Structures are given as structure tokens and as C-alpha cells.
Amino acid sequence: MSNEDEASRLTKLKQTAASSVAEIGSLSVNDKNEIWFAELSEMWPGQAFTIQVKQVLFHEKSKYQDVLVFESFEYGNVLVLDGVIQCTDRDEFSYQEMITHLPLCSLRRQARKVLVIGGGDGGVLREITRHEHVETIEICELDEMVPRVAKEFFPKMAAGFDDPRVKCHFMDGFKFLAEVEPGTYDAIIVDSSDPVGPAASLFQKPFFDLVHRALSDEGVVCTQAESIWLHLDIIRELHSLCLEVFQGGTVSYAYCTIPTYPSGQIGFMMSTKAGKVDFSDPKQALSDESSALLRYYSPEIHRASFLLPRFAKDALNL
Numbered sequence: 251m252s253n254e255d256e257a258s259r260l261t262k263l264k265q266t267a268a269s270s271v272a273e274i275g276s277l278s279v280n281d282k283n284e285i286w287f288a289e290l291s292e293m294w295p296g297q298a299f300t301i302q303v304k305q306v307l308f309h310e311k312s313k314y315q316d317v318l319v320f321e322s323f324e325y326g327n328v329l330v331l332d333g334v335i336q337c338t339d340r341d342e343f344s345y346q347e348m349i350t351h352l353p354l355c356s357l358r359r360q361a362r363k364v365l366v367i368g369g370g371d372g373g374v375l376r377e378i379t380r381h382e383h384v385e386t387i388e389i390c391e392l393d394e395m396v397p398r399v400a401k402e403f404f405p406k407m408a409a410g411f412d413d414p415r416v417k418c419h420f421m422d423g424f425k426f427l428a429e430v431e432p433g434t435y436d437a438i439i440v441d442s443s444d445p446v447g448p449a450a451s452l453f454q455k456p457f458f459d460l461v462h463r464a465l466s467d468e469g470v471v472c473t474q475a476e477s478i479w480l481h482l483d484i485i486r487e488l489h490s491l492c493l494e495v496f497q498g499g500t501v502s503y504a505y506c507t508i509p510t511y512p513s514g515q516i517g518f519m520m521s522t523k524a525g526k527v528d529f530s531d532p533k534q535a536l537s538d539e540s541s542a543l544l545r546y547y548s549p550e551i552h553r554a555s556f557l558l559p560r561f562a563k564d565a566l567n568l
Contacts, residue, residue: 274309274318276333287320287328289335294480294512299335301325301510307403312395319403325510327403329371331396337371338510342407346373347547348506348555349518353437353472354381355532355552356520361436362386365464367423369441370396375410378439380540390419390426427460436466440473453488458495458521468524475503475519478562480512485519489566492521499523502530503566504555506546530556 276287285303301322308319318330326339337345354361360383366374370391378387391397397418400408410416419426423440438461442453461471476484485503492501505517520529532552536544558568 274306276318276330277303277306287322287330289330289333289512291334291512293334297512299510299512301328301335308399310395312393314393317393317395317399319399328510329399329404335510337373337404337407339404339406341508341510342371342373342404343544344506344508344546345511345516346377346407347544348504348551349439349441349472349474350374350377351536351544351547352504352518352529352552352555353439353470353520354378354384355534355536355549356527356529357436357470358468358524358527358533359436360384360534361469363435364388364437364439365390365435367426367438367440367442368392369439371400371404372397372408372410374439374441375413375416376407377410379410379413379415380536380543381534382537382540385415387413387416388419389416390421390423392420392422394420424457424460427457427464430460430464432463433466433469434464436469438465438469438471440471442474453484455491455495458491462495462523465523468522470520470522470524470527470529472518472520475517477511477513477515478505478517478558478565479515482562482565485517485562486565488519492519496521496523499525500527500529502556503558503562503568504529505558506551506555 278286280286286300287303288298288300290298304321304323306320310317315332320328322328328338329336362384363386364378364384366389368391369389370393375387375389378384397411465471475488489501489503499522501521503517503519505515507515530553532549
């Protein structure tokens with residue numbers, strides 16, 4: 251490359267970077283003219299995960315939130331909502347597989363009807379479709395822009411929307427559950443963002459009261475439940491709340507590792523009103539064909555995910 255061509259390339263790079271940074275506050279340019287995304291939030295003060303940006307693919311404000319998609323050098327495409335990473339091509343499978351197969355494989359009887367609250371990227375839907383015995387899959391997503399963006403930029407995740415068993419509802423999950431007949435679902439998976447903004451109500455008692463009402467007698471709910479390294483107070487409150495709502499049932503916390511979530515770890519709170527249930531014991535198995543497609547979940551990982559380090563176990567009084 252000639253010096254003139256190199257100079258032209260750097261000029262274009264600077265112009266692109268300046269334009270992106272001016273529009274998107276979470277982006278910045280360093281002295282090498284590299285564009286970097288920084289995940290800043292009150293949920294993890296004093297620290298930020300940063301990823302180098304190759305190019306911005308999409309940025310708009312929906313009715314509910316800021317939606318950003320960029321291509322990174324190391325993690326493929328990245329979906330960001332209100333400045334917080336939701337998924338990346340490289341590591342999404344760990345979260346999607348665990349939040350789905352932990353509850354579905356823990357049931358005493360195979361799930362026939364499953365509801366997803368949130369999960370607009372389609373990853374949880376994709377994992378549910380691997381369970382051949384599931385007859386009906388419903389998803390209630392607040393923001394219609396998220397599935398639209400996922401289908402364009404994350405087709406491997408959004409493939410779940412193509413399954414004929416899937417029915418979409420675009421509305422507030424709280425309002426949706428209020429209209430559901432009691433005992434409708436064998437499993438409810440709450441794939442929510444953090445408990446700020448649009449998802450705040452999904453971490454409160456009125457929501458879990460409706461979830462309890464919507465579950466069948468032996469049904470299970472699994473909800474995104476934050477990081478033991480950053481959010482023990484939130485996890486402790488959520489654990490106590492679920493114990494109150496699911497009195498006489500079982501409430502447990504499990505976790506998985508995922509590098510692009512704050513602290514590299516995310517958890518799941520599982521609850522049932524069906525008496526004492528050992529969630530750490532996988533009672534249902536996927537077909538050999540479906541199991542071969544998994545990259546994180548296994549029966550061994552299922553059992554191990556409930557083994558918490560001592561500081562977390564003590565904090566939750568387990």
C-alpha cells in the first residue's frame with residue numbers, strides 16, 4: 251500500500267470513528283484511531299468491559315430503548331441495549347443454553363407448553379425448539395425492534411422464530427401474564443435485561459405472583475439473576491422474594507460463565523411450587539441429535555452449575 255493510500259485509509263477511518271462516536275456515547279477513539287465500545291453502568295460502578303469495534307452496523311432508538319449493533323474484531327456481531335451488552339456471536343450459546351436447558355431438563359415431567367418473557371434475540375427460542383416434546387412455544391417481547399434487528403444481524407440466534415410452534419406477542423410481559431389462564435405453562439423463562447429501565451418490573455413481587463399463577467402445579471420458572479461477583483444484594487433479595495412467592499416449593503440459584511457479561515459470570519434463579527425438587531438433578535434428556543448441537547450445556551455442567559463458591563452460598567444462606 252502506498253503512503254498516499256495509507257493516508258487516505260486513515261482519513262476515512264478517522265471520519266467513520268468521529269461520526270460513530272459523536273452519535274453513540276458508549277464509543278470512543280484512542281490515539282491509534284481505533285474505535286472502542288465501553289460498557290458503563292451504575293450496575294457495575296468503577297469498572298467497564300471494552301471491545302474494539304470494527305464497524306457500526308445499526309443504531310436507532312426504539313420506543314423503549316437505545317439499540318446498537320456493531321461488528322467487533324474478537325466477538326463477531328454484538329447487540330447492545332441502552333449501553334449494555336446483550337449477546338455476541340462468540341459466546342451467546344453459554345447463556346442461551348443454560349437459561350433454557352436448566353429448567354426444561356429439571357422438570358419431573360416433560361414440558362409441553364413454554365413461555366419466554368423477553369428474549370427478543372431468539373436465542374432462548376432456538377434452544378427450546380431442541381426439545382421435541384414441547385408442543386407450544388410463546389414469546390412475549392416488549393420491543394418489536396429487537397427481533398427485527400436480531401433476524402438481520404444474528405440469524406443463527408433468530409432462527410428460533412422460524413419454528414412453527416412459536417407464537418409471538420409484542421407487549422409488556424406483566425400485562426400479558428395478567429391475562430393468562432392459571433396453570434397454563436409448564437415452564438416460564440424470563441430472559442430479561444438488568445433490573446433498571448424497561449425490565450425493572452420483572453424483578454418485583456407482583457410479577458412473580460403472576461408467574462406463580464401462570465405455572466402448572468409442577469411447572470418451573472427460570473429467570474436471569476445477575477452476577478455473584480457484582481450483585482449479591484440483588485440476588486439475595488430476589489432469592490427471598492421467590493421463597494415468599496413459592497412457599498412450600500423450591501428456589502435455587504445456578505450460574506454459567508460468559509466472558510462478555512459483567513464479571514464473566516451470570517446466574518439463574520429457578521423456582522417451582524411443586525414441593526422439594528432437586529434442580530441440580532437433570533431428569534429430562536435431549537435427543538442425541540439435539541445434544542450434538544450444544545456447545546456449553548451437558549448433564550455434568552447442569553449438576554455443577556448449582557455448586558456455588560462459599561461466599562455466595564453463605565450470602566444466600568444455602
